[in-house]
Every structure is written in C-alpha cells, then in structure tokens.
Amino acid sequence: DSNLFPYCDGTLHCEGVSLEKLAEEYGTPLFVTSRNSLINQYRAFEKAFAGLDHFTCYSVKANFNLHVIRTLSEEGCGCDVNSGGELFRALQAGVEPGKIIMAGVGKTASDIEYGVKSGIVMLKAESVSELRLVNDVAGRLGMKASVGIRVNPNVTAETHPYITTGDSKEKFGIDEADLDEVFDLLKTLEHVDLTGLDMHIGSQIFDANFYEAALEKLLDVLAAARSAGFDIRYFDIGGGFPVTYEPQKPATPIGHFAEKLIPLVEKTGTTILFEPGRFIVANSTVLLTKVLYRKQNHAGKEFVIVDAGMTELIRPALYQSYHEIVAVSQHNSVMVADIVGPVCESGDFFARERTVDRVKEGEMLAVLSAGAYGSVMSNNYNGRLRPAEVMVDGDNAKLIRKRDSFEQLIQNEVF
Numbered sequence: 001d002s003n004l005f006p007y008c009d010g011t012l013h014c015e016g017v018s019l020e021k022l023a024e025e026y027g028t029p030l031f032v033t034s035r036n037s038l039i040n041q042y043r044a045f046e047k048a049f050a051g052l053d054h055f056t057c058y059s060v061k062a063n064f065n066l067h068v069i070r071t072l073s074e075e076g077c078g079c080d081v082n083s084g085g086e087l088f089r090a091l092q093a094g095v096e097p098g099k100i101i102m103a104g105v106g107k108t109a110s111d112i113e114y115g116v117k118s119g120i121v122m123l124k125a126e127s128v129s130e131l132r133l134v135n136d137v138a139g140r141l142g143m144k145a146s147v148g149i150r151v152n153p154n155v156t157a158e159t160h161p162y163i164t165t166g167d168s169k170e171k172f173g174i175d176e177a178d179l180d181e182v183f184d185l186l187k188t189l190e191h192v193d194l195t196g197l198d199m200h201i202g203s204q205i206f207d208a209n210f211y212e213a214a215l216e217k218l219l220d221v222l223a224a225a226r227s228a229g230f231d232i233r234y235f236d237i238g239g240g241f242p243v244t245y246e247p248q249k250p251a252t253p254i255g256h257f258a259e260k261l262i263p264l265v266e267k268t269g270t271t272i273l274f275e276p277g278r279f280i281v282a283n284s285t286v287l288l289t290k291v292l293y294r295k296q297n298h299a300g301k302e303f304v305i306v307d308a309g310m311t312e313l314i315r316p317a318l319y320q321s322y323h324e325i326v327a328v329s330q331h332n333s334v335m336v337a338d339i340v341g342p343v344c345e346s347g348d349f350f351a352r353e354r355t356v357d358r359v360k361e362g363e364m365l366a367v368l369s370a371g372a373y374g375s376v377m378s379n380n381y382n383g384r385l386r387p388a389e390v391m392v393d394g395d396n397a398k399l400i401r402k403r404d405s406f407e408q409l410i411q412n413e414v415f
C-alpha cells in the first residue's frame with residue numbers, strides 16, 4: 001500500500017511517522033506495520049465479496065502478531081489457525097472461538113483437544129486417521145466435534161512449487177476418490193459432525209481459473225455429501241489471493257476473483273469461508289535495516305551488507321522471492337549492488353544485482369512487502385535476535401513486539 005509508505009521531504013514514512021525516527025528510537029532491524037493498511041486490505045476484501053454470504057478468517061500464519069490479529073478482529077474478521085500455538089495466539093488476541101477455524105495436515109491429539117474444547121467453528125481434517133482421532137478425542141471429552149473435510153482437488157496452481165498445495169503430489173487434503181469411503185466412515189463416528197468442506201490450492205495465485213477448476217470439484221463433493229445425508233453449512237475456499245511485490249507484475253485485483261467465484265458458489269446454501277493471509281498483511285509492513293558496510297571486490301561486485309538477513313526475512317532465500325528495496329533517505333544517484341545479510345550462508349541475500357539508491361554506510365534501507373511470512377518465519381540461527389516490531393496508526397507508533405534478548409536465546413536450555 002504505497003500511499004501508506006510515502007516519501008515526505010525525501011524521507012520514507014509509514015503513515016505519518018518517519019522511518020528514520022523509528023530506527024533511532026527502536027533500533028534496526030525493525031518491522032514497521034501500518035495499521036491502516038491492514039484495515040484497508042481487509043475492507044477491500046470484504047467489499048469485493050460483499051454480495052456473498054461469507055465469513056473471512058484471516059490466516060494468522062502469515063503474521064501472528066497479537067496486535068495484527070486484534071486489529072483485524074476488531075474489524076469483524078475471524079481467524080484460520082494451523083496449530084494449537086496459533087489457536088492460543090488468536091484466543092489471547094481476543095478472537096472469539098466462534099470465529100476461528102483450524103487447519104493443519106499434522107495436528108496432534110493435543111491440538112485437536114484444544115480446538116474442540118475451545119469450541120471453534122470447525123476443525124478441518126486431512127486424513128481418515130485424523131478423523132478417527134478427532135472422534136476419539138471428542139468422545140473422551142464427551143463432546144461432538146464440528147469437522148470439515150479438506151479435499152485435495154488435484155489442481156496445480158501456477159505459483160512457486162513450494163507454495164502450491166492443491167496437487168495430488170502434495171501432502172494436503174483427502175483425495176476426491178476416497179470420499180465415499182470417508183462418508184461411510186463418518187456415519188459411524190458418533191462424536192464427529194461433518195459441517196464443512198474445504199480446499200486451499202496454494203499461495204500467491206494470479207489466475208482465477210485455478211480456483212474455478214478446484215471449486216467445480218468441491219461443488220461435486222458438496223452434492224455427494226448432501227446426498228449422503230450430511231448437512232454441510234460451510235464451504236471453505238481457502239486463501240492464496242495475490243499481492244503485488246513488483247510494480248511491473250501487478251497482482252490480479254481481488255474484484256476479479258470475486259467476479260469469477262461468486263457466481264459459482266452463491267447458490268450453495270452455505271456460508272462461504274475465506275482464509276486470506278498474504279492479501280491482508282503482505283504490503284502492510286516494511287523491514288527496516290541499516291547499511292553496515294559497503295564493499296567492492298575485484299570481480300566488479302558491489303555488496304551492501306545490512307543488519308537484517310534471511311533470519312528475519314527468509315523469502316528471497318527460500319522461494320527466490322522478489323522484494324522491493326528502497327532507501328529511507330532518497331538519493332539522486334543509483335548503483336547496482338547485491339543487498340546481503342550478516343548470516344553465514346551464501347543464500348543470505350535480499351537482492352542480487354539490484355539497482356538501488358547509492359546508500360552510504362549507516363544509512364537505512366526498507367525491504368518492502370515484508371508483512372506476510374516475514375516475522376513469523378524469523379529464527380535465531382547464528383545467534384540472531386528476532387527484531388522488534390512497531391505498529392503505526394496515523395502519527396502514532398507503538399512497540400508491538402520487543403527485540404529478542406541474549407537471555408532469551410538460552411532460556412529454554414537446561415544447563
């Protein structure tokens with residue numbers, strides 16, 4: 001959301017707050033999140049699907065900071081969680097269990113127990129064995145678990161291979177061909193109530209045709225489930241809606257997905273669930289990092305060594321992802337450089353051979369679109385401290401996560 005990260009007098013701001021000032025106050029590396037960007041994206045999503053009986057469950061895996069979850073929840077948004085840990089976070093952030101759904105290809109008995117006990121809307125099962133376990137756990141609790149089946153529609157969405165999930169080569173969901181058997185089994189499971197069907201075909205999907213193809217299959221499953229006597233109330237389409245990382249590759253507008261998908265699902269007599277993650281948070285946040293050193297080598301390479309790395313934002317290393325990188329103080333000349341981190345891995349770079357402002361040592365860069373799968377995937381490799389996080393609302397900034405400390409690095413070790 002470039003309007004919320006404007007240059008004012010040559011300095012990059014988040015809403016009304018100078019990123020120079022935030023770096024001075026909180027240090028770097030620092031994640032800076034625009035609260036209004038979160039709200040705008042959520043509202044844009046809701047506006048696109050306004051005509052449809054639906055409920056949006058923000059996929060908290062994209063950014064599980066309590067303030068991020070709470071900001072969205074205050075707007076009326078629900079949550080999709082992928083583990084007991086994420087459920088704990090959502091509940092701590094104040095989300096009602098009646099607005100939470102739970103996914104996960106490898107839920108443990110304790111994840112399941114926590115979900116069922118909390119009274120969440122629906123737990124999405126991904127295997128026959130899991131359905132049996134849910135039945136056992138709910139039986140032990142003397143409860144009935146509301147369950148959805150995640151169907152693997154065998155659609156290969158075009159995106160990075162690590163983030164395509166709806167293909168039968170991948171571990172996710174139950175094959176359509178096994179569903180008759182699953183329905184028979186479900187009739188014998190007394191503590192399971194089949195209330196929903198679910199799919200998720202991947203992430204950063206530009207082409208609505210993949211959703212259409214998968215939905216057609218899920219609609220067949222809906223008909224089959226109903227004729228087997230199940231009262232299906234929720235039809236979960238998953239997440240995956242794209243954002244723009246590169247101005248030259250603008251994401252398909254959300255309205256286009258709405259136009260294509262609404263006619264397919266509006267007459268199902270169900271509540272349509274969505275699980276957007278990236279769409280809501282990716283462009284809400286920048287990763288602010290300081291230039292530690294510049295050096296040139298004799299092969300003609302120019303390196304900009306910054307104080308953030310793959311430990312804070314692993315996407316370039318893991319998925320060859322492109323992130324825009326801009327100077328916090330604008331310059332009027334540029335250079336071509338590799339922007340690299342301090343971690344002892346050659347894969348620790350944000351960009352290679354990138355044209356950037358001719359920044360000096362001690363100046364600041366902002367890695368853009370760092371709100372989704374940034375902080376949540378950060379780690380302490382190389383003894384690195386996970387960064388602080390700040391949320392900006394208009395002219396106000398507040399700390400929403402402290403930087404890790406050395407003490408935290410060893411706190412769980414028994415020594």
Ligand code: LLP
Pocket residue numbers: 059061062080103163165200202203204238239240241275276277278279315319372373
């Ligand atoms: N629902 C389910 C079941 C999911 O597995 C995911 C993402 C989502 C919803 C949200 O998808 P989104 O709307 O954010 O595309 N770390 C990777 C992305 C991994 C996505 C995992 N599943 C990245 O940085 O690109």
